[in-house]
Amino acid sequence: MTATASPVSKVSTANRGRRTPAPPAVRRTRATLFLTGLVVALVAVVLVSAGSGQLRIAPDEVAGSILHRLHLDLGPMPSHPRGDATLWTVRFPRIAMALLVGATLAVAGALMQGVFGNPLAEPGVVGVSSGAAAAAAAAIVFGLGFAGAWTIAACAFVGGLATTLLVYLLSRSDGRTEVVTLVLTGIAVNAVAGAVLALLMFLGDTQAREQIVFWQLGSLGGSRWQYVWVVAPIAAAGILVAFLAAGSLDLLALGERSARHLGVHVERLRIVLIVVVALLTAAAVSFCGIVAFVGLVVPHLVRMVTGPSHLMLLVGSCLAGGLVLAVADLVARTLVAYADLPLGMLTSLVGGPFFFWLLRRARRTAGGWA
Amino acid sequence: MTAGMSVLTASNVVVRYGAAEVLAGVDLRVDRGELVALVGPNGAGKSTLLAMLSGDQEPTSGTVEILGRPVAEWRLRALARERAMLTQEQRIAFPFSAREVVTMGRAPWRGRPEEDLDELEVAAAMHTAEVTHLADRAFGSMSGGEKGRTSYARVLAQQTGVLLLDEPTASLDLRHQETLLDSVRSRVREGAAAVAVLHDLNLAAAWSDRIVLLHQGRVVSDGPPSAVLRPELLSEVYDHPISVITRPGADGQGDLLVLPDRHAQRSLL
Structure with missing residues (x-):
């Protein structure tokens, strides 16, 4: 038998990596349609999700309830006597939290990818989420309460910031992060944070242990308005800074030197954005635990539609992140009757294979992320 | 700003990385309407000098001024409206x-x-x-x-009025090398100042007003192409026999051609 290399297979691999971006005009129309679609989908999911559960409420009654709160006498009120109360004390805070956490994680992921110049960077993958969770768990086990309701969020922020800086210092060389280095750094950081969490579980009492397990799984189950009011301002501030930095992030894609030649204060931008990533991750983690891969999957899908320009990417990620998490949470609490599935498990179940697919694709294009 | 004042000035620039001295006291002035080619063998300090001129790094000692103001005092955004830089690596x-x-x-x-x-x-x-x-x-x-x-x-x-180009013709075909340097020339005619690191001495001879020859972190020659591109100087700096010939041109001014002298090398061996 003679083995001959097929020339056909060579041609097909050479052409596979070359995706030509759509012309800007087409891209802009597509992006506008995409954003409009996201907003419509968000409204629909909120109405359906709020009405789903043990106590069913029709979407028009949910809309009516919201409009009446806004002093607009439009639409029917929930027909069930406890309907309105259920919506406003249980369902809406949970949905609000889902939207906030989703937007926050997706924006944090997009920012991290921009700062690291690497599309595989994500708070969960590189271990920032577990770092934040470990610090938050420490606050519970040691009964810290120096900042009232904000204590856990503050600790999560400190833990998240420390891990982000650590990953940043460990995984970069020559202004860039190689895929392999980043992923390996993530393994190391996740291992250490996991060990700290395990130690805290060992030290803590039964109640603390339960809370830590809840972190590792990730859930929106305990959402209350008071938590929403802690997360909302942090998320809003972080996302606002992210939007302001969008133009500079585009230039940073050229590399640090060229960005500097175009007037970007690279060192300052980097530090500010690392703090913002830690802040956003902490906001998401402190009340919902580790919800991984949202920051990876969402910006990727958005980038495919809007192109790599960061302003559109961030706006799109904000909306799509909220949508994805709202849908994921709806699935988590309705898939199995009378059971609240862990949200983090669901996102990892979908996000893990997606991450794997991205890695495969990265390898195919000779390790280049161009 | 006063006429004739240098756009770029480097005075006694020394750059050390640990024990290694990359630039050992370099002086350079570039005026408006001037295209200066930086040439020299690998490791002579060309890219480092360009990095100093662009304000990427501070020299160990010495000063670099752009439009009469030390680079460190410029706000990055304002500086970016005055000078542009083409780096060697594009990604x-x-x-x-x-x-x-x-x-x-x-x-x-x-x-x-x-x-x-x-x-x-x-x-x-x-x-x-x-x-x-x-x-x-x-x-x-x-x-x-x-x-x-x-x-x-x-x-x-x-x-920008200042162009810093690190090997702009690398990986370009012959025609694009020519058209690129031609476009740099026309910017220079309009009053810009340009510094380009070039490896091809023939391109440097054909397109630049002045050639600055660097060797081991020092300027060993600075002047018009005909003054710098001397066979004995180049042979010594590049550690290789090099001959320079003049191809007669139609306008009486010939083109300088720099070629490795392969016959001389063979006889040396």
């Missing part, structure tokens, strides 16, 4: 198109009246660098030469 982190990359060159003008010219400048720069047909291609999927020309278009779109 990008996300699949931006060629047009988006060239448009990035307009970033320093955001929020100023010149911003209105963005589209015009981008189109003109892409035309000059001959990358208009690549506008919608992803930068990462281009060949080395196409990337180089797109990055050069970005530098042109920045519309």
